Amino acid sequence: MLTRDKDIAGLSKRVDEVINKAIENNKIIGTVTLICKDGNFIYKSVAGYADREDKTKMELDSIFRLASVTKPIVSAAALVLVSKKIIGLDDPITKWLPDFQPRLMSGNKPSITIRHLLTHTAGLTYGFLEPEGGGAYKKAGVSDGMDLSGLSLKENLKRLSSAPLLYKPGTNWCYSIAVDVLGAVISKAYEDSLQTLIKTLITDPLKMTNTSFDVIDKQKIVAQYLSCSPIPKRMGDKEVAQVFEGTAGIVFEPARAFDTSAFPSGGSGMNGTAEDFLYFLEELRSGDFLLPKDIKNEITKIQTGNLPLTGWPGRGFGLGFTILKDPKEANTKESIGTWRLGGAYGHSWFVDPIEKLTVVSFTNTAFEGMDGQFTVDLTDAIYG
The missing domain is CATH 3.40.710.10 (DD-peptidase/beta-lactamase superfamily)
Structure with a gap:
């Protein structure tokens, strides 16, 4: 220690x-x-370049x-809503996203809960984890959220919902786009944009x-x-x-x-x-x-x-x-x-x-x- x-x-x-x-x-x-x-800084390092080509040094800010x-920040915002009884961990997400009902390969539409999204057990994945050359997500045109797709969140979720789930929610784990879906859920529940929600519940109160x-x-x-x-x-x-x-x-x-x-x-x-x-x-x-x-x-x-x-x-x-x-x-x-x-x-x-x-x-x-x-x-x- x-x-x-x-x-x-x-x-x-x-x-x-x-x-x-x-x-x-x-x-x-x-x-x-x-x-x-224990709440006190014991080490700070600001080293190297923020921009190597321009010789701009890294700064603390x-x-x-x-x-x-981003994920733990958005997850924490969801949990603030849980603490306020606005949403529940085991609520089905169709309560807020009625059209988001991806199917299993069998054709069944299983229930996905907020807990499944938070824990990456919803049956979703990421396009970047699909086999080289792409899979169902690429075919559907799903954005992983780091590209300039030109899509709206609503359209991206529509495309995501058209791709099959990898497994029945709660039975397996796969790192995934689930927190993008979670962001849409809490935005609907809070009745405001995700940007405003995060600012109001997390970044402003914590002076981030x-x-x-x-x-x-x-x-x-x-x-x-x-x-x-x-x-x-x-x-x-x-x-x-x-x-x-x-x-x-x-x-x-x-x-x-x-x-x-x-x-x-x-x-x-x-x-x-x-x-x-x-x-x-x-x-x-x-x-x-x-x-x-x-x-x-x-x-x-x-x-x-x-x-x-x-x-x-x-x-x-x-x-x-x-x-x-x-x-x-x-x-x-x-x-x-x-x-x-x-x-x-x-x-x-x-x-x-x-x-x-x-x-x-x-x-x-x-x-x-x-x-x-x-x-x-x-x-x-x-x-x-």
């Missing part, structure tokens, strides 16, 4: 070495990495395209002034890079990159961040700073403003039983992020119960409730900053 000044000094030295090495070896271009212990870092669906200050947003050999390449207008070999790959169109007409993707559409997101995580870990204790306990309880999580060995899923079950299987020094997720544009974060530790590391380099060796080395350095 980090209990003494010398422990924290040792941590700072180790983490500095990891970050400096990753930048020197061209693994990442730039990063903002923040660590809190640099804005990042959040990608899946640099976090939103629309980029607040275009001068502060980082340039995007893609891990390549020998050095990361600057993303063009459109890049397709595989998270897993043999899959269709994510369609990255960084300009989506500036398109005010783009539909608000609850799973990947927000932009923000590392500091804002750390404050959000700290509120979930130890605050009492957003959610009552019973809801907070439900968030961090494994909801998926013994279902395996592809890409996340040793972990289960709570209401918005993974929960560590078996550190040995996960090959990590994190404590049992640690929350973790990431973002495809190059972000990783975790909260270790036992150690009262909150870590946010945003980079502008996909996928190294999300799940590359940098994230492994960073975690090892933190725990010593």
